Amino acid sequence: MTAAGLPRWLRGYRREHLAGDLVAAVIVTLLLVPQGLAYAALAGLPPQLGLYASLVPMVAYAALGSSMVLSVGPVAVASLMTASALAPLAEPGSPEHVAGAVLLAFLSGAMLLLFGLLRLGNLARLLSHPVISGFISGAALLIIIGQLGPLLGIEARGSTALAVAGDLVAGLVSVNPLTALIGGLVLLFLALARRWLAPLLERLGLPGGPAALLARLAPMAAVLVSAALVAGLGLEEQLAVVGPLPAGLPQPVWPALDPALVGELLLPALVIGLIGFVESVAVAQAFARERGERINPDAELRGLGAANVVSALSGAFPVAGGFSRTAVNADAGARTPLASVFSAVLVAAVLLTATGLFRALPMTVLAAVIVVAAAGLVDMAGLRRVWRHDRAEGLAFAGTALGVLAVGVEGGVIFGVALSLATLIWRASHPHLAVVGRVPGTEHFRNVQRYDVETDLAVVLVRIDEILFFGNAEAVRSRLEACVDRDPAPRHLVLVMLSVSHVDATAVEMLEDLSGRLAEQGIALHLAEVKGPVMDRLRDGPLMRKLTGEVFLSANEAYEALAGR
Numbered sequence: 065m066t067a068a069g070l071p072r073w074l075r076g077y078r079r080e081h082l083a084g085d086l087v088a089a090v091i092v093t094l095l096l097v098p099q100g101l102a103y104a105a106l107a108g109l110p111p112q113l114g115l116y117a118s119l120v121p122m123v124a125y126a127a128l129g130s131s132m133v134l135s136v137g138p139v140a141v142a143s144l145m146t147a148s149a150l151a152p153l154a155e156p157g158s159p160e161h162v163a164g165a166v167l168l169a170f171l172s173g174a175m176l177l178l179f180g181l182l183r184l185g186n187l188a189r190l191l192s193h194p195v196i197s198g199f200i201s202g203a204a205l206l207i208i209i210g211q212l213g214p215l216l217g218i219e220a221r222g223s224t225a226l227a228v229a230g231d232l233v234a235g236l237v238s239v240n241p242l243t244a245l246i247g248g249l250v251l252l253f254l255a256l257a258r259r260w261l262a263p264l265l266e267r268l269g270l271p272g273g274p275a276a277l278l279a280r281l282a283p284m285a286a287v288l289v290s291a292a293l294v295a296g297l298g299l300e301e302q303l304a305v306v307g308p309l310p311a312g313l314p315q316p317v318w319p320a321l322d323p324a325l326v327g328e329l330l331l332p333a334l335v336i337g338l339i340g341f342v343e344s345v346a347v348a349q350a351f352a353r354e355r356g357e358r359i360n361p362d363a364e365l366r367g368l369g370a371a372n373v374v375s376a377l378s379g380a381f382p383v384a385g386g387f388s389r390t391a392v393n394a395d396a397g398a399r400t401p402l403a404s405v406f407s408a409v410l411v412a413a414v415l416l417t418a419t420g421l422f423r424a425l426p427m428t429v430l431a432a433v434i435v436v437a438a439a440g441l442v443d444m445a446g447l448r449r450v451w452r453h454d455r456a457e458g459l460a461f462a463g464t465a466l467g468v469l470a471v472g473v474e475g476g477v478i479f480g481v482a483l484s485l486a487t488l489i490w491r492a493s494h495p496h497l498a499v500v501g502r503v504p505g506t507e508h509f510r511n512v513q514r515y516d517v518e519t520d521l522a523v524v525l526v527r528i529d530e531i532l533f534f535g536n537a538e539a540v541r542s543r544l545e546a547c548v549d550r551d552p553a554p555r556h557l558v559l560v561m562l563s564v565s566h567v568d569a570t571a572v573e574m575l576e577d578l579s580g581r582l583a584e585q586g587i588a589l590h591l592a593e594v595k596g597p598v599m600d601r602l603r604d605g606p607l608m609r610k611l612t613g614e615v616f617l618s619a620n621e622a623y624e625a626l627a628g629r
Contacts, residue, residue, distance in 0.1 A: 089406030108156030129367025173372025185361025202468030340384030495530030
């Protein structure tokens, strides 16, 4: 915001951007309405709350966020997490369930706002990308499994894939044939449209951009056509439908700040907020790079925080930035957040005048919309890519996804974070050490196992590629002792510490003891390329007094001075 209280993009708004923002608003609204209805149902809430969550939150984010195109509103993962957090506390659709969702949005938004005011935007780096991708993939699979019940007309609940699968198997005898038929046809149409509609439209002569946009609007076509057919054929009594939606704008709501309920929902609200923030920032940054713009993580915290707070005050549930809506917004020509403001106006118009269109909308159609949207979130290509790059990170990816399926949403996040931390600790406690030698004709030193280098029998140079701390001190000592355990024994051991940015007290004691033990074998311990901050810690300590060798400015200086001595 500027000193005048208006966002910078609005103060510098250019008239030529208006047409693109208006067109994008219309197209995003056509996608947003079926998504809003579907994601409210996924959260176990009345469908109109999905439209409420698509109204004022977009305006709040436009005022405080930093992305020019991020579309904020209901998203699949946040809706699933809302349902999961409230499942033990209230019956889906009950007033208590709605009140809990409102409180979740309020708490999540308040925490994100506070983090933004404290400039904690680096929280975006709190969870690694493989963990986030694994969580989203696992959550998407859980969403798909969970929506098979509504798709077939079966009652199936549970916070884990196994629990839902058990209900599905038990309920197969009571499948509603009409529900399954409509759901299956809509699911097939949406899946084919997602894959083939854009290429088909291009072959018919439509340019690529408009063809892709029209293909993304298939959910709205499915919603309107199915609702019209069910109403026209009088099938509303034969399957579950949305039913009458209250017309009008949402009334202000104040969250019920019951201390016991706040205590129950504080952790889920934090997890929902952080997951939504991290994923929203990732989406915003992806589109910002394409457009040559920059994202401010602190502003994103404030924008998303405000969006969730006003969602709560609208009587709705947690929101975040959605990838599909953002892609549509950008592709449709949005240039500024005014497109989101226009979308909010259009959603308000739907609430005021067009809610009757969705009265006969089958719930199985919303389930099909959710299944197809969730299928696009399962990132198997990402898992293969991460696995090829780093098995430990691949394990964190797969473990998080399986954790979500096995123990539920929050348990999956905790499991993924624990895997990441365990990987980090394991790597730090098993540092990479390399015996190095000089590349002929240079002053560069490289791993003797990778390069043809010069060495000297009297000198062993070992490069340490990790901080030295209590978790790896003994492992480093053992590796160093193994490096000099040869015949004939060297007379000098040089630790090349260019990559060592910290040495704690335990590691210093280890080096002191190592110096003494090596001295008993007639081997002097030297240091080389010690960073300034590390040297500041060592200079006045006992290690410098007990060191049997010298401290050299470079590995080459140490090699020149000690070779042959």
